Amino acid sequence: MKIKDKTTIVRDAVKEFAVVSIVGRQNVGKSTLFNTIIKQRKAIVDEHPGLTRDVVSYMLQYRDVSFIINDTPGLDLEPDATLSEDIKQVAFHHLQSTDVFVLLFEKPDIASYDYELLELVRKFNKPYIIAINKIDHKEDMECLPNFYELGREFIPISALHKRNIDLLLDTIVTNLPHKKQKTVEIDCKIALVGRPNSGKSTLLNAFLGYQRAVVSEIPGTTRDSIDETFKFHGKTIMIIDTAGIRRESRIDNTIEYYAVVRSKEAIAKADIVIHLIDATSGITETDKKIADIIMESHKPTVLAINKWDCIEKDHTTFDNYKDRIIFKYYRATDFPIISISALQKLRIHKLLQTALEINTRAKQKVETSKINVILENVQKRHVMPLLGGELKIYYATQTSSSPPVIRLFVNKPELFRKDVSRFLEKTLQQALNWHGIPIVFEVSGRK
Structure with a gap:
């Protein structure tokens, strides 16, 4: 008999903070601007259009004011593009909770889709700031008159060369509906890691109760590491959904390489790692490689056997499955092993509770x-x-x-x-x- 967790994760832990979203066409430099503002290479940047699929968020503190800034996917996706509708659905969910928009255009002129974006942003009836990106050199200023027909002031910037970024941030802060000076104190950072299609993004969505991350059967759907914060049993938890880690011999492009780098960085900054293993595949050589990466980081870990709802079972199935995992990877005996279904939300609260208990014990000092x-x-x-x-x-x-x-x-x-x-x-x-x-x-x- 399948019993679903009936308890619910308490409210979003960051709703009291204003939200700023960077929106624009593909390849206008949204991710570059996002990284420049937060002073980290958090969002993957590449010339390949449509690289950003999920909304990447960061809690920013600027001039003693804290707010959340979002890097969003380019919305000018072709209807038949891969994951087009799913990407737009996740993006629009975040746009609806946005307090201030940064509408990013690029030199040399207004594109036809820019007008559609402008109309879309206006419908939200929220403050918006227009920034013209890629004004990298003095001669680039000559194209600015092309944007006068917008009938609104704009800020010329260079995200690449960090020009006028403080001016943009000052303008953002001026338009915030409320200004919080404190930041969120995180009790536990949990990284979700595993092979592509092991169910990491589905588990993130299950924790949050809505589609925060784009989910599909296409391996490698998640590229950026996604942070999301919520309350559970009185604790503020940050969940980090990472890109699937492949064997190095199968990483065949720059985008995938940097996605794996971000995943390793997420492991390094996490307090606890939940390593998801696909129950239908069992533990593979790639899973063992991922486990070795976690062990090298000396991170407390829980093994989550996902897609357990797809396994035919009786009262001995789980014990036999654990034995097979330990036989293939002896270090598995070091970690709690929990069977879950992220899709059906089976035992996901037990998983969170176990992670929190381990985090508490890991912080203890023994006499x-x-x-x-x-x-x-x-x-x-x-x-x-x-x-x-x-x-x-x-x-x-x-x-x-x-x-x-x-x-x-x-x-x-x-x-x-x-x-x-x-x-x-x-x-x-x-x-x-x-x-x-x-x-x-x-x-x-x-x-």
Whole structure:
């Protein structure tokens, strides 16, 4: 019997902040302007038109005023273009909640679709600012009279060379309906990672209760990493939906390369990683590679077996499935494994609750005496792997959290091999309830 989660995720955690959206045709420089404003390479930029598919958001603080700024897809998509209607649907959802529009045109002249965009923005009855982009050189100013027929003041800018960006931001702040000086305090950042089509964007949408990310059966639909913030059980959570990670040998273009780079950056900035595995495919070599990337970042992790609704099962199915995963990838024993259906919203709240519990444990600081008692008992029982000499641990202390870093003082650091590290990690994870939390060891000789 399928039982859906009946609890709901509490309101959007950032509704109190004004929203600014950059809109325009494809390739007018929206993503470049977005990156310039936030001073990060968050949105992928390329000459290929229609690169941005999802709305990319960022909480910006400028002159002590905080607001959300959105990079939106180009809306001049052909009706038969790939994912055209889905992209527009997600974009329009965000436009409806926009407080100030930045309508971005480009030199040398007004394009026919610019008039349609202008009319569209006016229908929202919200403040809008016109910016003319790609005024990169002094001679480019000569084309500005072509925009006078708009009958409205505009700001010439160069997103590439960062010209007049402060003027644009000052104008935005002046038009904000309300000005908040505080920012959102995030309790937990969770990155959703996995192979293409493992269900990451579907899970993001399930958490939020609406179509935030474009979803399709086309592998690689998500290109940018998408951040969204909401409340759950009194905690403010940021979910980061990432592009699917392929094996390096299958990355065949620049766009996909940078999408994977963004995914790795999302893992690095996350507190917790949810690694989605497609239940219909099982764990693959690419999944193991992704797990290795997560392990290299020392991030607490939950394995989510998605599309569980597609599996024929009985009371032994899940246990047998877990055994097969562990057989193929032994490090899977380190992490909680939860079966879910993002599409049917099965056990997604259990998944969130587990992630929050792990995040809380990962931030704990354990008393030095407790760690040393555990390690002393291990040495007394003579169960530690030995090869080429006996390793003696004189003293241990935790120097950092999330992930926990344990500083060890030993007789011979060269004897602290991978098998010893693995043994002690499993021992401490079990003794300290650190399941799902990798441990970093720093080893020094006795001083």
